[in-house]
Amino acid sequence: MASHTDTHDGAHGAGHDHHESYLTAKRGLKSWLVTVDHKRIGVMYLIALMISFFIGGVAALLVRTELLNPTRDIAAHAVYNQFFTLHGAVMVFLFLVPSIPASLGNIILPLMLGAKDVAFPKMNLASFYFYVAGAIFFVATILLGGLDTGWTFYTPYSTQSGTSVITATFGAFILGFSSIFTGINFLVTIHKMRAPGLTWGRLPLFVWALYATSLIQVLATPVIAITLLLLIVERTVGIGIFDPALGGDPVLFQHFFWFYSHPVVYVMILPGFGVISELVTTHSRKGIFGYWAIAISSVAIAFIGFLVWGHHMFVAGQSALAATVFSFLTFAVAVPTAIKVFSWIATMYKGSIRFTTPMWYTLVFLFLFSIGGLTGLFLGTLAVDVHMHDTYFVVAHFHYVMMGGTFIAFLAGTYHWFPKITGKMYNERLGAISALLVFIGFNLTFFTQFIMGSRGMPRRYYTYAAEYHIWHQLSTLGSYILAAGLFVVLFTWVKGARSGAPAPTNPWQGMSLEWQTASPPIEHNFAEQPICRVGPYDFPEIDERLAPAGKH
Amino acid sequence: MQTFSLIARGGSFWMPEQASTFAANTDALFYFIFYLCVAFFVGLMGATGYFAWKYKKRSDDDRTSPIRGNHKLEILWSVIPGILLLVMFGWGFVGFRDMQVAPTNAINIYITGQKWSWTMTYPNGGEDGNTLVVPVNEPVKLTMSSVDVLHSFFVPAFRVKRDVIPNRYTTLWFEATIEGEYPIYCTEYCGDRHSEMLGTVRVVSRPEYEEYLRGLAGCDPNAAGDDLVACGEKLFSRLGCTACHSVTPGVKIVGPSLHGAGAPGRQVALADGRTVPADEDYLRQSIMDPNAAIVEGFGPQMPTFAGRLDGVNLTAVIEYIKSLN
Numbered sequence: 100m101a102s103h104t105d106t107h108d109g110a111h112g113a114g115h116d117h118h119e120s121y122l123t124a125k126r127g128l129k130s131w132l133v134t135v136d137h138k139r140i141g142v143m144y145l146i147a148l149m150i151s152f153f154i155g156g157v158a159a160l161l162v163r164t165e166l167l168n169p170t171r172d173i174a175a176h177a178v179y180n181q182f183f184t185l186h187g188a189v190m191v192f193l194f195l196v197p198s199i200p201a202s203l204g205n206i207i208l209p210l211m212l213g214a215k216d217v218a219f220p221k222m223n224l225a226s227f228y229f230y231v232a233g234a235i236f237f238v239a240t241i242l243l244g245g246l247d248t249g250w251t252f253y254t255p256y257s258t259q260s261g262t263s264v265i266t267a268t269f270g271a272f273i274l275g276f277s278s279i280f281t282g283i284n285f286l287v288t289i290h291k292m293r294a295p296g297l298t299w300g301r302l303p304l305f306v307w308a309l310y311a312t313s314l315i316q317v318l319a320t321p322v323i324a325i326t327l328l329l330l331i332v333e334r335t336v337g338i339g340i341f342d343p344a345l346g347g348d349p350v351l352f353q354h355f356f357w358f359y360s361h362p363v364v365y366v367m368i369l370p371g372f373g374v375i376s377e378l379v380t381t382h383s384r385k386g387i388f389g390y391w392a393i394a395i396s397s398v399a400i401a402f403i404g405f406l407v408w409g410h411h412m413f414v415a416g417q418s419a420l421a422a423t424v425f426s427f428l429t430f431a432v433a434v435p436t437a438i439k440v441f442s443w444i445a446t447m448y449k450g451s452i453r454f455t456t457p458m459w460y461t462l463v464f465l466f467l468f469s470i471g472g473l474t475g476l477f478l479g480t481l482a483v484d485v486h487m488h489d490t491y492f493v494v495a496h497f498h499y500v501m502m503g504g505t506f507i508a509f510l511a512g513t514y515h516w517f518p519k520i521t522g523k524m525y526n527e528r529l530g531a532i533s534a535l536l537v538f539i540g541f542n543l544t545f546f547t548q549f550i551m552g553s554r555g556m557p558r559r560y561y562t563y564a565a566e567y568h569i570w571h572q573l574s575t576l577g578s579y580i581l582a583a584g585l586f587v588v589l590f591t592w593v594k595g596a597r598s599g600a601p602a603p604t605n606p607w608q609g610m611s612l613e614w615q616t617a618s619p620p621i622e623h624n625f626a627e628q629p630i631c632r633v634g635p636y637d638f639p640e641i642d643e644r645l646a647p648a649g650k651h
Numbered sequence: 652m653q654t655f656s657l658i659a660r661g662g663s664f665w666m667p668e669q670a671s672t673f674a675a676n677t678d679a680l681f682y683f684i685f686y687l688c689v690a691f692f693v694g695l696m697g698a699t700g701y702f703a704w705k706y707k708k709r710s711d712d713d714r715t716s717p718i719r720g721n722h723k724l725e726i727l728w729s730v731i732p733g734i735l736l737l738v739m740f741g742w743g744f745v746g747f748r749d750m751q752v753a754p755t756n757a758i759n760i761y762i763t764g765q766k767w768s769w770t771m772t773y774p775n776g777g778e779d780g781n782t783l784v785v786p787v788n789e790p791v792k793l794t795m796s797s798v799d800v801l802h803s804f805f806v807p808a809f810r811v812k813r814d815v816i817p818n819r820y821t822t823l824w825f826e827a828t829i830e831g832e833y834p835i836y837c838t839e840y841c842g843d844r845h846s847e848m849l850g851t852v853r854v855v856s857r858p859e860y861e862e863y864l865r866g867l868a869g870c871d872p873n874a875a876g877d878d879l880v881a882c883g884e885k886l887f888s889r890l891g892c893t894a895c896h897s898v899t900p901g902v903k904i905v906g907p908s909l910h911g912a913g914a915p916g917r918q919v920a921l922a923d924g925r926t927v928p929a930d931e932d933y934l935r936q937s938i939m940d941p942n943a944a945i946v947e948g949f950g951p952q953m954p955t956f957a958g959r960l961d962g963v964n965l966t967a968v969i970e971y972i973k974s975l976n
Contacts, residue, residue, distance in 0.1 A: 486681075560845065
């Protein structure tokens with residue numbers, strides 16, 4: 100550690116005298132709205148994402164409440180269909196896709212690289228406003244009569260639905276630009292703006308994960324943009340592309356849609372993997388187990404992820420040969436993912452584990468994501484998927500991956516970098532309580548859904564058979580506990596940001612460069628160019644004498 | 652809602668009752684993966700819990716191991732899961748392959764999906780709505796298509812499912828093994844009443860199946876004992892009209908109640924502002940081209956019955972609607 104910080108200690112002392120923190124360097128609303136500072140843009144994204152998550156979450160609770168009983172509880176059929184569509188569309192397009200890259204990535208990536216900003220700061224601001232514009236279209240969709248197609252917009256239902264399909268798809272189209280801008284920015288920043296000494300082999304794994312994510316964002320997003328435009332053209336001009344009534348092919352839409360939407364699953368989860376790699380090392384005081392295996396498996400997943408979209412369509416009418424190939428490739432993605440989980444757990448071995456809130460959430464992630472990953476095996480297996488397809492088993496699986504994985508990693512990472520972002524400490528006791536509530540609530544909500552799903556309960560159902568009643572009731576109860584846990588998270592963050600104790604520069608004794616500048620960082624990140632002299636996980640506690648016999 | 656009571660029985664904890672020749676293999680494969688997952692999960696969480704307890708921070712003087720990988724271990728934990736995954740893939744493929752090709756002696760029944768009902772068309776030309784009757788221990792092939800949006804035909808007890816697509820046939824086959832009634836679910840979202848697009852498979856003995864087919868053929872207005880109205884009433888139910896239209900005054904399901912819809916001299920106000928006489932021609936148009944003249948206060952939800960209803964059968968349905976006063 101000493102070798103790492105010697106160039107910066109002086110900088111800190113001087114920094115506080117001559118440089119203001121990015122939060123206070125400029126004042127007034129306008130200074131935020133037109134900022135090109137990646138940290139401020141990241142904070143604005145963070146707040147916008149939380150608002151989106153809140154809207155999507157309220158929709159989820161309405162869905163769960165309606166499902167308390169097999170018949171009507173709070174809303175009519177058509178309204179229920181809008182609840183689950185709103186929940187899915189908001190969570191996927193407005194929360195999960197941008198989530199970790201646009202918020203934590205934006206704030207932390209340039210700091211980790213020892214850079215002053217991202218490569219294209221104005222493009223970064225444009226990305227945020229594209230996000231806002233897309234979100235406005237989604238709000239307009241709700242005001243103009245809602246959307247009832249499901250977040251997947253399957254044709255020909257979406258061609259024929261009387262709801263505001265065009266507004267929603269145009270919103271998703273605009274959001275694609277936001278995603279591409281972030282991706283291009285990160286790729287160029289990672290290639291060109293690394294501090295002296297920060298070689299590819301010393302890149303924190305969060306950076307590797309964002310690199311792989313950005314590749315997918317740039318390569319896959321244009322496909323969904325084209326698909327949504329074709330859908331708009333079909334609805335407005337009546338050119339038959341997907342609607343059989345006009346001579347189109349509805350299954351073609353599914354191919355286009357999943358060609359984007361499956362790779363995008365990795366846009367959602369890879370940054371979460373990156374966060375967990377940082378947290379499990381820093382809070383265990385251990386080097387990552389298998390650095391290159393984790394770094395390269397992210398890139399491998401990004402590429403193989405482009406070749407598995409057909410596993411969403413095993414029963415949709417694609418050829419049996421295609422289904423077989425897609426099933427095989429799906430299992431091929433499972434291997435690099437399994438390697439990551441093994442490596443994270445092995446990293447804890449012979450460490451010195453601190454039970455901070457980020458570490459609690461990391462453990463919650465390992466538990467939930469393991470279930471999410473393992474249950475994917477049932478769905479990749481052809482004969483079993485025929486039974487499970489479009490049941491609650493699938494619903495439970497992707498919530499364990501997307502919420503138990505990405506969202507929990509988002510919480511873990513936000514707690515971890517909270518001192519750096521706000522310059523304040525949050526309350527550890529409240530943090531741990533929130534993790535416990537979220538853990539209990541999550542499992543009660545979604546594990547029950549595996550059971551009813553494998554017993555045949557189809558998804559997107561408003562009424563259901565009496566057999567599933569008890570599982571739906573437990574699931575709804577779980578969702579309320581989960582919501583309570585998330586309010587504790589919000590309370591912890593708001594309270595911490597307003598009145599938390601001042602955060603030290605490096606509260607977790609991290610080794611990556613973001614911990615070498617003030618908390619919160621100064622406007623241009625570093626008072627002088629930092630130089631990287633050690634790897635991101637070369638913690639001072641590591642003792643070479645403890646190497647196992649026969650090793651160096 | 653009567654269908655709901657039919658399924659609360661049997662099966663293992665994770666899977667519903669087994670009532671087709673596919674079920675045993677699918678379930679065996681499910682439990683193979685399940686126990687492997689449980690073993691891996693317990694191992695992973697056991698290691699996590701043990702490490703968390705054993706290597707909890709004791710003091711600021713803690714020293715940690717410099718281990719940064721172990722090639723033998725890494726190869727081991729890539730290759731072993733890789734082999735197990737290949738087994739899952741292979742077993743799943745074999746089961747899937749068997750589901751693709753129906754035996755040549757299978758009974759072929761056509762299934763039509765529409766918002767929000769199923770119509771089954773039997774080899775003798777008989778039709779029925781939402782009820783599929785099949786003989787036990789005989790292979791049955793379903794040739795399916797939709798008249799509107801995507802649907803999906805799912806019988807949990809048989810472990811079969813296949814999307815039902817407009818302008819294209821998809822097929823599935825099964826051989827039922829136990830007589831009884833099993834629910835059919837639509838598992839591709841299809842709009843407002845998606846969750847009520849339910850049906851029942853009745854698995855019966857060969858003689859009962861034949862008896863049932865003879866009964867279906869009975870809806871012939873030319874045959875003795877079946878007048879136009881009685882025949883129309885049967886068709887009205889078999890074609891799934893009852894999923895959306897009540898025949899009780901003022902009860903709206905999705906479309907308008909048909910009570911009094913064809914009363915003599917009635918004028919009907921349309922969504923586009925016109926008012927037209929509700930005569931036979933209007934009823935005919937509403938069945939064959941439903942979106943041409945929509946009743947005020949309703950949306951364009953109804954699929955066309957052109958090609959499925961013609962001649963004397965169409966007349967029978969119209970006469971039945973006119974009789975609803």
